[in-house]
Amino acid sequence: MPNIASILKNEISRVARKEVRTEIETLKKASAAHRASIAELRRQLSALEKELRRAAKGATRAVAAADAAEEEITGTKRRFSATRLATHRSKLGLSAASYGQLVGVSGQTIYHWEQGKARPRAAQLESLAKVRGLGAREISERLSAQ
Known part of the structure; x- marks a missing residue:
């Protein structure tokens, strides 16, 4: 069982x-x-x-x-070169903030353009072209006026 x-x-x-x-x-x-x-x-x-x-x-x-x-x-059509911008700014002996005042942007924007982190818009390219066309005296006059 x-x-x-x-x-x-x-x-x-x-x-x-x-x-x-x-x-x-x-x-x-x-x-x-x-x-x-x-x-x-x-x-x-x-x-x-x-x-x-x-x-x-x-x-x-x-x-x-x-x-x-x-x-x-x-x-x-405007072309942009970051190295040319840096060279022009150093040739004039300007700080990025001063150069930015001439162009109508901040100094930080100028640094970003020079480092290739950003690119200027068409209107800003026109402002850069105008600044490149100015002489050292005209630039100092504009900076002192601002």
């Missing part, structure tokens, strides 16, 4: 496995649903990033078109 304790132990194990299996099934379903939603969110993110890149590309084209239109209005 079989031992009641072993039969009871086997039955408890069987029922426990059955309960665990049902719990695991619900967790598997939830996990699959979460994976599907994550995949969908990744697809949406990818589509939005692509759309953002496309919009940014269009915006830069619009800015370039506006710059081209501004160049047509002014008539001449």
Whole structure:
């Protein structure tokens, strides 16, 4: 005759496995649903990033078109060189703040232009061209007037 304790132990194990299996099934379903939603969110993110890149590309084209239109209005296209700006400023013996006053920008902006961290806009290029056309006396007169 079989031992009641072993039969009871086997039955408890069987029922426990059955309960665990049902719990695991619900967790598997939830996990699959979460994976599907994550995949969908990744697809949406990818589509939005692509759309953002496309919009940014269009915006830069619009800015370039506006710059081209501004160049047509002014008539001449100005070129900018950071090293030439630094050389001109040092040749005049001016601080970046003083040079910035002449151009109409801050000294920090002049430093950024010289280091190549930023580029002047078309209107600022015109101001730079006017300052380059001035002599040392005219520059000192303008600085003393300001």
